[in-house]
Structures are given as structure tokens and as C-alpha cells.
Amino acid sequence: MTVISISMPDELVDRLDQFANSHGYSGRSELLREASRNLLGEFEDRKLEGRELMGVVTVVFDYETTNVEEKMMRLRHEHEGIVASNFHSHIGEHYCMELFVLEGSLDEISTVVGKIRATNDTLTIDYSVLPVDDFGPFADK
Known part of the structure; x- marks a missing residue:
């Protein structure tokens, strides 16, 4: 698996960490992978093409x-x-x-x-x- 580095405001990182902890994610990487899949899939609905x-x-x-x-x-x-x-x-x-x-x-x-x-x-x-x-x-x- 490739490791990437991203920049984001501290407040957003804190919110991500809190969300990951309260929703049972193993960490921010798992949360960001799921968010990325969801974002990329939003406009891939074949029913709309x-x-x-x-x-x-x-x-x-x-x-x-x-x-x-x-x-x-x-x-x-x-x-x-x-x-x-x-x-x-x-x-x-x-x-x-x-x-x-x-x-x-x-x-x-x-x-x-x-x-x-x-x-x-x-x-x-x-x-x-x-x-x-x-x-x-x-x-x-």
C-alpha cells in the first residue's frame, strides 16, 4: 500500500481523529480511505449516465x-x-x-x-x- 502525505488544518485533523475514535475506525488512514472511496464513487452512479x-x-x-x-x-x-x-x-x-x-x-x-x-x-x-x-x-x- 502506498503511503501519502497531506496537509490540513489542525482543527480538521482533530475532528477526523475524534470521528475515527467515536465511530470505531482503526485510525485516520482507514477513515480517509473510506471517505476517498465515497467521494470518488459519488459521480460513478451508472443509473445517471x-x-x-x-x-x-x-x-x-x-x-x-x-x-x-x-x-x-x-x-x-x-x-x-x-x-x-x-x-x-x-x-x-x-x-x-x-x-x-x-x-x-x-x-x-x-x-x-x-x-x-x-x-x-x-x-x-x-x-x-x-x-x-x-x-x-x-x-x-
């Missing part, structure tokens, strides 16, 4: 200490062909929420989600992907 999809992506960030909002604006313009809607809202005193509704192929949506995930200083990123044809007149009820 070749279908028109809708993706909903929610991003939360601290607007006082970051330039995430500017990065989200650039992504919105860079991928305007699949951004069906975009909503920005203020949450509490220091936070913003950016919501994207995407329509496109699995590859297109996974590219946008990957770029959002790669954006530094986001606090949380959540998303879901659904086939658009599930909502049409011939969808199974």
Missing part, C-alpha cells in the same frame, strides 16, 4: 474573511450553460449561502461540484443530483 440531470448545490461561507462570493460568481459565469438558477442569501451576522440549481450531464454537474469543493474557505458544501426525467409525465409514481 446519459441522462439529463438536475443538481442542487448549497455553499455556506463566512463573507467577512473570504472571497468565496467572488469565486462563486466566476463559477456561475464560467458554467452559465448549465446554471439554471443561482440564489444568494445572508445567514446570521457573518455568513452567506449560495445555492446553485444546475441542469446538465453527469460530467458537467460533477465538474461544477468539483470546482466548488476545491474553493478554499467554504464552511460547508452540500448537493444532490436527480434525473430530470424522474419529474416528467411518464415518471414512475
Whole structure:
């Protein structure tokens, strides 16, 4: 097995260690292997390939200490062909929420989600992907 070295904030390492201990993992390596498998498998769902999809992506960030909002604006313009809607809202005193509704192929949506995930200083990123044809007149009820 190959050994790799990664850099991450101490707070995140502490959270990983606490999670590993409380959920019965043998250590952070086992936890990170499972997380990596899950991340890589997220967009490998063969049921979604070749279908028109809708993706909903929610991003939360601290607007006082970051330039995430500017990065989200650039992504919105860079991928305007699949951004069906975009909503920005203020949450509490220091936070913003950016919501994207995407329509496109699995590859297109996974590219946008990957770029959002790669954006530094986001606090949380959540998303879901659904086939658009599930909502049409011939969808199974």
C-alpha cells in the first residue's frame, strides 16, 4: 500500500481523529480511505449516465474573511450553460449561502461540484443530483 502525505488544518485533523475514535475506525488512514472511496464513487452512479440531470448545490461561507462570493460568481459565469438558477442569501451576522440549481450531464454537474469543493474557505458544501426525467409525465409514481 502506498503511503501519502497531506496537509490540513489542525482543527480538521482533530475532528477526523475524534470521528475515527467515536465511530470505531482503526485510525485516520482507514477513515480517509473510506471517505476517498465515497467521494470518488459519488459521480460513478451508472443509473445517471446519459441522462439529463438536475443538481442542487448549497455553499455556506463566512463573507467577512473570504472571497468565496467572488469565486462563486466566476463559477456561475464560467458554467452559465448549465446554471439554471443561482440564489444568494445572508445567514446570521457573518455568513452567506449560495445555492446553485444546475441542469446538465453527469460530467458537467460533477465538474461544477468539483470546482466548488476545491474553493478554499467554504464552511460547508452540500448537493444532490436527480434525473430530470424522474419529474416528467411518464415518471414512475
